[in-house]
Amino acid sequence: MALLCAAAGAAVAGLRGAVERGGPLPGLAGQRVTAEITVTGDPARARADPGAAGRRPRPVLLAAEATRVVTGDGGEFVLAGSVLVIVEAERARDWLALLPSTRLRVQARVGRPMPGRAWELAAVLRVAEAGPPVVTAGPSARQRFAGRLRSGLREAAGTLPGDAGALLPALVIGDDSGISPELDEAVQDTGLTHLIVVSGSQVAIVLGLFMGSPGTAARAERRGLAARLGIPLRTTAVLGGVLVLAFVLVCRPEPSVLRAAACAGIALLALATGRRRSLLPALAAAVLVLILLDPALARSLGFLLSVLATGALLTLAPVWALALRRRGVPERPAEALAAAGAAHVVCAPVITVFAAGTSLVAIPCNLLAGLAVAPVIVLGWAAMVLAPLAPGGATALVWVAGWPARWIAAVARTGAELPGAELAWPGGWWGAALLAAVTPAVLVLARRLPRRPWLAACCALLLLVAVLRPPPLVRILTGWPPPDWSLVACDVGQGDALVIAAGAHQALVVDTGPEPAAVDRCLRELDVRHIPLLVLTHFHADHVGGLSGALRGRTVGAIQTSAVRDTPEQAEFVDRVAADAGVPVGVAVPGERRRVGGELSWEVLWPPAGAAAAGLGPNDSSVTLLVRAGPLTVFLPGDLEPPAQERLLAARPGLPPVDVLKVAHHGSAAQHPPLLDRLRPRLALISCGADNRYGHPAPRTLAALEAAGAAVLRTDAQGALAVAATPEGPRGIVRGGGG
Structure with missing residues (x-):
């Protein structure tokens, strides 16, 4: 079965690459063309090069699908190819306001994608010195609805001062465009990035509010709004599916969102059919289906980390939580500590591949920040739904949600300010392999520490010194x-x-x-x-x-x-x-x-x-x-x-x-x-x-x-x-x- 799944994924990826490379766009590299494109993702600014001193503003990046291309000599091609549009525009705000499904006409020079993306992109279209975008067809009704909800939340959150106004949309819908580079760096240093990319925790909170906890969703004593309203079980599952689809539409189909939505969809299907739900096979099935639908997810760091963290929560976390309870730790703290530790241990080697160093404060920061996540998500979603109808009520809800958002920002900034927040570690695959080899030894040592109080005290003191680093x-x-x-x-x-x-x-x-x-x-x-x-x-x-x-x-x-x-x-x-x-x-x-x-x-x-x-x-x-x-x-x-x-x-x-x-x-x-x-x-x-x-x-x-x-x-x-x-x-x- 593993070989069959691998073969299916490789075949789909190969066919996808052949389709992208087989179109006319790669052969037009270097030429100026008029292209009709359909926007497929939210526009974003290109990341700044920390060492660059460029005088021009950062360009706008658009993920799009090219549907028609006219060359300078009159040649015309009708096609369907994925492209990345790079826009050098003085009025960038007009381009950044575009919604997915909007159709545009652009004058651009065709370029080749980077070697690593040649199989997923047909070309790169560079639009230089662009004025306002030429819109040939507006966005679809559902994208307009989603855009209205997102903009309503952003406007309401804009009334909050400081970090809260920027962090709230990121926590609720994954919109991190307002987060300052300093706060973004603090979030990364403290291992809280998963909170601002929208993943399984946000889906679980939204569904939990509607259906109750997963463990009681199929029982007579189930909780949540659906039970209080007397909605039947199968209807609850269907409405839950609609809620998940709305979640994906509003939060955008980012890799972690897709993974969480697919897992939730399989769990809801099991609930609707009355079948026994097995979470680990559900995760595997969701990953396989998503890879077959979009092979590019196999190269996404966010998707990989989301899958690994979820797998750790399903396998390691329950065992660790049970071990902690046996040692006298109360149930809720034991589960929270086990979840944070399992996710960090599994994901840390992968993060090391792309960024040398590993966080020493990720687990305590996740425990502290986790206390405020649910209130922010619930109040944020309520404010977002209310914003188009009653902006004043949405502002009031956002004001309340701003306090737990400030707490999360304070945890991130305080943790990142600690001198030893990050431990220097070799980067690349060798560094990841070394960390993966060292981690089990550290876990074995940690397991034996409770039996040796003096050794435990020495290790705790060494860790404290490593984090505080007194000059x-x-x-x-x-x-x-x-x-x-x-x-x-x-x-x-x-x-x-x-x-x-x-x-x-x-x-x-x-x-x-x-x-x-x-x-x-x-x-x-x-x-x-x-x-x-x-x-x-x-x-x-x-x-x-x-x-x-x-x-x-x-x-x-x-x-x-x-x-x-x-x-x-x-x-x-x-x-x-x-x-x-x-x-x-x-x-x-x-x-x-x-x-x-x-x-x-x-x-x-x-x-x-x-x-x-x-x-x-x-x-x-x-x-x-x-x-x-x-x-x-x-x-x-x-x-x-x-x-x-x-x-x-x-x-x-x-x-x-x-x-x-x-x-x-x-x-x-x-x-x-x-x-x-x-x-x-x-x-x-x-x-x-x-x-x-x-x-x-x-x-x-x-x-x-x-x-x-x-x-x-x-x-x-x-x-x-x-x-x-x-x-x-x-x-x-x-x-x-x-x-």
């Missing part, structure tokens, strides 16, 4: 950071984040890198709790993207930025994050001098007054600082390009030689040699990402620095870099302990 203890164990550090270049990947000591537990921070987690981790290791001033040299994502991480759990006196607000999207992001944290934002003024404590002072050298009016680009308007940290002199030029470096040297001919140079633009080849000759640094720091696609640092720049007598340290090769002042001059210290 004094970490410094003793790892030797990082060095006790006499004056400056640290954090390892934030392809970006900049520098920390300059300003006294006990405080520092001047210059740039924050592309990701919040990396800079937050660096500042925690340095035990920085107060930032008198945070300087953002310019508005590129690889310098400002981690701002929320730098602000997390710290007091910040002020933020200072460049006068040139390019790129606008990133400038607005900085304003929003700073406003949410209550931190004032100002503009660096050339010639401005500041001091913190007795040994740290700096002067703003660049950009000149009127930089915005002069048309300086974002790199050439980088805030440039000359810092004096005790006996060290440090030059921080941001991402200045050669023209600006030349103008700076002309405007400041008296620049002194420096001890430490943060090399401009991550060590790119674009450097002005006379400035380097003038500064004559003894130590050069290059902050860039390993194997970055920009070729940083450039061999020519490395050669020029070495020829100038500078010792070169790089974050891509050596990790975080520290500089300490010694009587002989600056001493560089790498994370591994070398000087």
